[in-house]
Structures are given as structure tokens and as C-alpha cells.
Amino acid sequence: MNTEAYNTAQRQSIAGILLIFISSLYKLVKIFWAMGAYLLLSGPSKTTLIYTAVGLVIVTGLTLIYSYVYYLKFLFYIDYEREEFVLEKGIFSTENSAIPFDKIQQVYFKRSILQRVINVYSLVIDTAGSNQKEVEIKAISENDANRLSEILLKAKSEKVEENQIEEERVEAEDPEVWTHKVDILTLLKIGISTNYLRGLSLVFAFVVSIYNRINTYFKDRIEDVEVYFSQFSGVLQSIGYLVSLFVVLLLLSITITIIEVFIKYYGLKIQQTKDKLEVEMGLKTNTKVSLQPRRLQLMRISTNPVQKRFNLYEAQISLSSSENELQKNKIKIPGLGKEIVKKIKSFLYSNSSASQFKTTFKPDKLLLFRKISLAMVPALIFLVLWYFTALVNLQIWAVLVLAGLYIFAAIALQIFSFKARKLIFTEDFLQKKKGFWNKTEETLELFKIQSISVKQPIWYRRKNLVNIVFHTAGGDLKFYAVSNDILRYINYVLYKAEVSKGNWM
């Protein structure tokens, strides 16, 4: 580096005081304007007005002092030795951040109207991760902004360069290229097979309403049986009417889903080029995403028995989100055949060899009990509503049948999905499988983790259970109530992350 500029503590542009002053005044006004309005409307006396005015002057003065001190305390500089950008700020609570050059994602300027008026810029230094982790210098002159961003970007690129060169060498290989298109028929299949839940709820609504109708008929006509028989055809008629309504609704909902699927995924095309996977889809707004293996964080493949029959799998892919915030960092690709899923996997995880071990963990029964008791809550609410209020108007046998059915179904469902829940460690990957009907399978390359959290509520202690959360830049992977033995594999995952020199994004 030729210059050692900004290596001593710098303050913001002097106009920054004005900016701080105005924005803090604005904040105060935002908090207290209602009080002021109330005071004015209540017809204040002269003395009150004078006191208020004096108070306002004092507050303004204090704010001015605050702004000045804040300005004095707001310091930033570049530490060339340690290769980082340092920022200190705050009066009452202070914050001291240091950003290493190679963690800088981008440096850019922002300008609000106020900043335009007093001719300063906001310089934002963005690091990977969420918004709160970026560093902002709110008042900096154009000159300083340009120079600082130039230095930082240069320092950053120097740090990253060596790594880049190696990467390009690898990419110079020549893998085969393939293209996969999802045709209209497949889209139709997706539309039909993803609709069963909505269909199911419709059936439920249908049954309930038909029951209510019969119930009211019975109630009204319970005393004279003759009339009841003459009315029976009426009931049948109304049932027929309901059935046709139901069919129409079902068709409508399927149609809507199909239209939705078409709008979202029409012309879905996946193309593998040399070093990335291009995904293109959408009727109205054409989405185009390129997937690079190194940006991949988490992949989720899901299907259900109906879709499996049609050979339809859905892939949901999380990417690291820092490089461009506008770009979607999660994309869903439906309608993939088994072979295509395999192809995508082998491309995205190209450098993985056959694993030397495979260990499967299953959650403890405690989780099953918890899930079942949670599933009982709706039944309980329903029973309470029925017993204490008139909201649910049913006879006791109907309530018992409904509750019994629900409890049976819920327990069965929970047991099956509990059995399907597992976490598999292999040499390079972590896989979580779950779901009884909707089967999903999440895959995480071990070295892509950001950190790991191990949680243990006090009631797990006796049974030596833990909850595990693997944090990645594209979301978390959680696994609950698993035996302590897993810690050995946690240490293995950490080891994998710590020895990896690979770029995780």
C-alpha cells in the first residue's frame, strides 16, 4: 500500500454535528409531538407557555451539546498493521467495532435529503450477515468518502486475490453441460399434487356444514316424525346441492393452484454451464438465478407419496445472502425427477468422495411425548369451547367421535413422523430427514457451518439429552432431544470447519 492514510483516529465532517443535531431533534419531536399538540389544544396560560419555551430552549441546548460530544466521540481509522477498519462511537454506551479487510463485502455511499443539503455522504461498510452488522459513517465529505472507500476496496481485493487465482484454476476444467426443462404436463402434475391439503380442508368444511344442516333439520322436526319423512327428500336435495358445491369448490381450488404454479414456474429451465447452475422460471416476472457450489449453504429436497408416484421432487436451495441483498437467497425448484435431483447434487457437491462412516441419530421419546401433548391442545380448546360456550353446537356423541378421531389421527401421525425423524452424519455431510407424509431431506456440507449451538434445558439433564442447532449463512438446521453421544460428532463437525480452507460463500 502506497499511502498510510487514515491510520490515525478521524472524526466525521464537521457538518456532521448539524446532521446529528437535526436527527436527534427530529427523534425528540417524534416522541413528544403528541404532548405538544395536547398542550397547545388545552389552551395554556401565559406562564405555562413561557415555561414550555424555556424548556424547549434547554432541551435544544442539551441536544446541541449532545451532538457535539457525540461528534467528538465518533472516531474511525484504519489499522494497517492488523489489517482492519476500526470504528468507535457512543456517549453513554460505547461501541467499538473492528472489521478485517477481507470480511468487507462492499463499500457504498448513501445520501438522504438532509445529507444532500449539508453536502455530506453516508459511507456504509457492509459485511456478510444481517443489516445490523454493517458499519455506517453518517457524515463524511465527498473527498473522504471516495478516498476511504478506494483504500478499503483496494485492501480488500489485495487480501482476497490470492484465493481467487487458485479458484479460477480449478474452474478451468471442462465438465459436461446439460439442460433440463420442465414441460407443461409436469407443471400440471405439480399443480394437482400439491393441492391435497387445501382439498382436505375443503372436505372437512363440507362435512361440518352438511352435519350442521342435518342437525338443524332434526332439531326442528324432532317432534313430528311424519313431517320429518316428508322433509327427508328436502334434506337429500340440499345434500346434493352441497355435493355439487363441493365439487365446484374443489375444481376451483385445483384450478387456482395450477394457475399459481404456471405463473411461478412456467418455462422452468435448469442449465449447467461450466461452473454454475442457471435456473430460469416464471411467466410474469422471469426469475433467473445462478447457483455456484460455493455459495450453496443448505439444500432441502421434499416430496410426498403422490408426488413420488409422479416422480416429482422439490428442491429448496439456500444461498449465502451477503453479496447482493436484492437477489433472493432461497429458491424453490419444483418438478424435478429423481435423476435430475441426483445430477444437481453431484454438481453442487462435486468434490465429495464416498464416506467412510455413516452414523444415524434419532430423537428421544421425550420429543414424541412433547409433540403429542402439543397436538392435544387444539382438541382441548375445542372441548372447552363446546362445553362452556355456544360456539360449537354439537351433540355429545358427535363430540366424542370427533375428538376420538382427532386424537387417534394426531397420535398416529406424531408416532409416524417421529419415526421418520433422523439425523445422519457422514464424512462430509449432515442430513436431516423428517416427515411422514411430506418427506423432506435437508443436506448440509459440514464445513459450511458458521457456528453450532448446543442447548440443554434443565429437564433434559437427567436423561442426558441436548438440542442441536447448526447455524449456516443460509438458515439453521435444528435437531431436538438427541442423546449426548452426538457431542462427539459435534466435535467432528467443528474439526471439519476449522481445518477447511475452502471458501464457504
Add this chain to the structure above:
Amino acid sequence: MDPIDEDFSNEQLDLATLPQYESVAFSSVSSRYLIKMNIQTGILMLVLFIMLGVLWFFQLNQLQTGIILGIISMAFIFRFWNNYKLLQSLGYALRDKDVIYKRGFIFNKSTIIPFNRVQHASISRGIWDKILGISSLNIFTAGGSGSDITIPALDPEMAVRLKETIAVKISKDEY
């Protein structure tokens, strides 16, 4: 994709010989953190008691006030006890390749962040921290808020030392 080094080797690992994060010795934080937590809890308690007092004056009868007072007091006794337990459970440790932070008595949680995943570290001091002479160290990753850690109540010099150690580790470990 990893470029393959010349000296690359890939022997099978014996999982049992890997270093175990759960058996490291943790350093505890300053006991002044208990004062800070108790002050904060105390302020909250005071506010609630004042509100209850006002309500008692205008709305409630003796019995209702007594019941609510009892409940609030129990909750705060629990809080103070929990604060104490929390302080005891707080601990952090720096290893060669990662930082470990554990906290929580009833909900114990340990987070382990490898240094080559740390984005940056910062020190923050709230108003109580300043009065009590302690600092918090924040360590950020790209993994969202659940993945970041804040170690409270460090001696200010210690916090600076830790931050600088981490800064060195980040830049050294990376490439």
C-alpha cells in the same frame, strides 16, 4: 471448491481422539454482572410495584392486591435467584481454533464459533457497564442472530485483549 494441495492426505479420523469442546475449562465473567442484572431486575420490580400501588389506590381491594403482590414477589424472587444461577453458569473459553460461550441455568446453551467463520468482533458498553467498569464483547458471524454471541461483563482490558486476539486469529486463520 477446494483446490487440492500437494501435501494433501486424508487418513481416517478416530472420532474419540478429537478435541472435545465440552471438556474445556471455562473462564467466568466478572461478578459485577450480577449487580448489573439485579439492578435491571430491581428497576423492573420497582416499576411494577409502583403500578400495583397506583392500582391499589384507585381500583383494587386488599385481597386482590395481596394476591398480585404475592405473585409478583414470587416471580422476582425467582428472577433474582435465576440471576445468581445465570452468573454461575456463564463461561467462555478460547481455544486455538474457536471460541466457546455457554450461558443459562434453566436453559443452558453453548455456542461454538470457529475463528475462520467470525466476521468481526466489537466491544460495547452500556451505561451500567460504564458505572460498574465492565465491557461486553460481541462476536459476529454470517449465520444470523442465533449464531452470534455477546459475552457480557468482562474487565475492559480483558475485553480489548480478547478482541485483539480474535482479530489476529481471524486474519491469520483465513488464508
